[in-house]
Amino acid sequence: MANEDLRTAQAGKNDEFYTQYHDIEVEMNAYLEYNPDVFRGKTILLPCDDPEWSNFTKYFAAKFDA
Structure with a gap:
């Protein structure tokens, strides 16, 4: 089953990962809280x-x- 999912993703034309704006914001805020x-x-x-x-x-x- 998992191998099937990987093959489907590999064959997909728009199979790209985009980091979400919210995730970037959360991570950056953690750095800035530790040291502004x-x-x-x-x-x-x-x-x-x-x-x-x-x-x-x-x-x-x-x-x-x-």
Whole structure:
């Protein structure tokens, strides 16, 4: 059964995983609660192929000034 699911996913044309905006927000808030200056002065590389559709890009663009 599980092997069947993997084969179906492998054959699917739109089988991509996108990290949800909410998940990014929760994870980043955990870092910032631990140390509010953890990202200050740092360069952040975003794991995305298309910045126009990336939730990582959307999140960091919205929170850039903060």
